[in-house]
Amino acid sequence: MSISLSIIYLIATVAFILGLKKLGHPATAKNGNLIAASGMALAIAATIFIHDLQIPTSVYILIGLALLLGAAIGGWMAVKVKMTKMPELVSLFNGFGGASAALIGLVEFSKNVGDKMQGTTIVSGIIIGAITFSGSLIAWGKLNGSIKSVVAIPRYNTINNIFILAIIAFAVFTVSTGTSNQAIIFGLLGAGLVYGILFVLPIGGADMPVVISLLNSLTGIAAAITGILYSNMVMLVGGILVGSAGIILTIAMCKGMNRTLGAVIFGAFGGTDTAAGADKRLGTIKKTNPSDAAIMMNYANNVIIVPGYGLAVAQAQHVIHELEELLTEKGVDVKYAIHPVAGRMPGHMNVLLAESNVDYSLLVEMEDINSHFKNTDVVLVVGANDVVNPAAHNDPSSPIYGMPILDAENAKHIIVNKRTMNAGYAGIENELFYNSKTVMLFGDAKDALADLVSELKNM
Amino acid sequence: MNGLIQFISDNLQIIYILILAIFVGVEVIKNIPAVLHTPLMSGANALSGVVVIGAILVMLQSDPDDYFALALGFIGVVLGIINVVGGFAVTGRMLQMFKKKN
Structure with a gap:
């Protein structure tokens, strides 16, 4: 490798680290993204032009075509996507990265027969790439609703775990024999693809943030493995950065949902017994109407809004911002309480609210806002359910027992907007709705909030 | 051993x-504050597209008559660069929306 190429890769690597670091702070995030992107552009350009190989023009043209085609598709998708669809898109992009890693492995396999070190990296690159590709596609399908079924096969996890162990054993065997048989490598590719499907298929929609984060991390690892294969430092460091950052985010998500990482990968995932406590009589609910709810908020000193994914489904992000501005004009102190797993990927709710121009300093994280609920006059819960369910604190038989929640029940008054009395995503009854301080405002989030806004305007 | x-x-x-x-x-x-989790994930996701460099190397190093390697490399480059360009573009779009009003 020429020294100029090495130096450019070094600069690109530093740009990746710096960019990722800056992405972590609201004030510098935009720059961070630009720095990382420039590093990437630099590394790609240098790879194409700095080498001592004799490359026929036709290959250059092909590479150029591939780059233009992919950049056009990727750019077009990024511009077109709606913010509520962001998790699907990230999933899809992630799958493409994984597929790329698997394809590289397929080509390199025949060129490196007999070399155990290279064989190991190639085979693991193919398997991990294949798992992330098919897993991400399933995640994409589940998120956009085209794949619905949650298969219920007994001992599903056991079968899955045996399958992945068998894949690993077969991969080790393949590498140790140093075979040059292409059929074997296609078999491993196929097995990886099947495992990716089996792994993601049974996972419930509420657990998707963890899965997306985990798959993202795996793609990073696949890229790093490919970096080892080519002794390419920029790929190695870039991939590992994504891999370890992704694991950290995954663990953060697990904590938000009270699951361990081990339980995510090998355990009963999304298949907990949801019947517990379902038929308990929890008392009666009190209904309210938009005008009474508006009066409550109008005369409150402070209001905390708890938004859930139901808000985004109803496309009510804009009207809730209108409500917040109106209340602020009337001298009410308004904040949003954001649960770590609100939305369909980590931090998704923040993006959705930012899209409707909500000032991000009004979005308060769970740990910071929980102690404030007891001094809050009114909490407005919109399209959220499990994240405010007190059963997480006081019902050891509940599937969500131990999950960190927003302590909305401590507020003086609670208004809950829901379409119907159906249970939440996890299928659990919510005693908050039966609390004597709670009133229910039934209706579609967008319509109900619009009614609240017009009532407030007339006051 | x-x-x-x-x-x-x-x-x-x-x-x-x-x-x-x-x-x-x-x-x-x-x-990292939760407000940036999604942009961070999609930014990291774009970074994992660095694998496109490997796909480019596959194309550069393959024999011009090796259509198998060239075709797989071509698809690899397309998919990888979708990951890179799409990832950074969508991250930029999201970050554009975060603003603090005074």
Whole structure:
């Protein structure tokens, strides 16, 4: 490798680290993204032009075509996507990265027969790439609703775990024999693809943030493995950065949902017994109407809004911002309480609210806002359910027992907007709705909030 | 056992870089406010598209008559660069929306 190429890769690597670091702070995030992107552009350009190989023009043209085609598709998708669809898109992009890693492995396999070190990296690159590709596609399908079924096969996890162990054993065997048989490598590719499907298929929609984060991390690892294969430092460091950052985010998500990482990968995932406590009589609910709810908020000193994914489904992000501005004009102190797993990927709710121009300093994280609920006059819960369910604190038989929640029940008054009395995503009854301080405002989030806004305007 | 020692001594540099990079990744991401989780994930996702460099190398190193390698490399480059360009573009679009009003 020429020294100029090495130096450019070094600069690109530093740009990746710096960019990722800056992405972590609201004030510098935009720059961070630009720095990382420039590093990437630099590394790609240098790879194409700095080498001592004799490359026929036709290959250059092909590479150029591939780059233009992919950049056009990727750019077009990024511009077109709606913010509520962001998790699907990230999933899809992630799958493409994984597929790329698997394809590289397929080509390199025949060129490196007999070399155990290279064989190991190639085979693991193919398997991990294949798992992330098919897993991400399933995640994409589940998120956009085209794949619905949650298969219920007994001992599903056991079968899955045996399958992945068998894949690993077969991969080790393949590498140790140093075979040059292409059929074997296609078999491993196929097995990886099947495992990716089996792994993601049974996972419930509420657990998707963890899965997306985990798959993202795996793609990073696949890229790093490919970096080892080519002794390419920029790929190695870039991939590992994504891999370890992704694991950290995954663990953060697990904590938000009270699951361990081990339980995510090998355990009963999304298949907990949801019947517990379902038929308990929890008392009666009190209904309210938009005008009474508006009066409550109008005369409150402070209001905390708890938004859930139901808000985004109803496309009510804009009207809730209108409500917040109106209340602020009337001298009410308004904040949003954001649960770590609100939305369909980590931090998704923040993006959705930012899209409707909500000032991000009004979005308060769970740990910071929980102690404030007891001094809050009114909490407005919109399209959220499990994240405010007190059963997480006081019902050891509940599937969500131990999950960190927003302590909305401590507020003086609670208004809950829901379409119907159906249970939440996890299928659990919510005693908050039966609390004597709670009133229910039934209706579609967008319509109900619009009614609240017009009532407030007339006051 | 000897094989393992041989492996470590042959690849010492890579192993060092690997371990240091893991720590850098963890340290860089620690204590990120939840408001930035989604942009961060999609930015990291774009970075994992660095694998496109491998796909480019596949195309550069393959024989011009090796259509199998060229075709797979071509698809690899297309998919990888979708990951890169799409990832950075969508991250930029999201960050554009975060603003603080005074």
